[in-house]
Amino acid sequence: MAYSKDQQEFGFAKSRTLTSQCQQCDYQFACYGECPKNRFIKTRNGEPGLNYLCAGWKKFFSHADKALAYILRATGNPVAHGKFSDRAVAEQRKMAMQSVVQKINTTNATGFNPKF
Numbered sequence: 001m002a003y004s005k006d007q008q009e010f011g012f013a014k015s016r017t018l019t020s021q022c023q024q025c026d027y028q029f030a031c032y033g034e035c036p037k038n039r040f041i042k043t044r045n046g047e048p049g050l051n052y053l054c055a056g057w058k059k060f061f062s063h064a065d066k067a068l069a070y071i072l073r074a075t076g077n078p079v080a081h082g083k084f085s086d087r088a089v090a091e092q093r094k095m096a097m098q099s100v101v102q103k104i105n106t107t108n109a110t111g112f113n114p115k116f
Contacts, residue, residue, distance in 0.1 A: 019047045022054075027061040029081040 018033045021043040033039060034051040043050045051057070061082070069084035079085045 017049060019043050019049050021045070021047065021050060025058070026083060027058060027081075030061055031057050 014036055015032060017036065017039075018028070019039075022028055022033045031051075033049075034053060034057065038051045038053055039049045041050045041052045041054075042048050065082045066084050069079045069082060072079045079089075082088070
């Protein structure tokens with residue numbers, strides 16, 4: 001049944017009717033707008049079709065995101081989505097390293113030479 005023509009058409013219709021807020025959400029990969037029967041409130045911009053459970057799902061995914069990423073990594077799996085995805089973590093490390101280098105360069109430019 002999961003691969004039936006009707007099921008596939010339902011899936012395509014479901015994804016085509018996502019609001020722009022859903023399409024830009026960090027957790028779209030997890031809920032895809034949830035069940036269409038629950039999409040009866042408006043987005044921040046007044047667009048109809050937002051799931052009324054959206055705020056609760058966002059809180060849950062935000063709370064569980066770090067733990068789920070830890071579990072995936074501990075089992076040798078990549079973390080493709082969320083705020084703790086492999087890409088996001090790499091970007092955070094890059095920005096942190098750039099900040100450290102900038103502080104060192106600023107400190108050295110003022111004449112202070114820290115001894116390590």
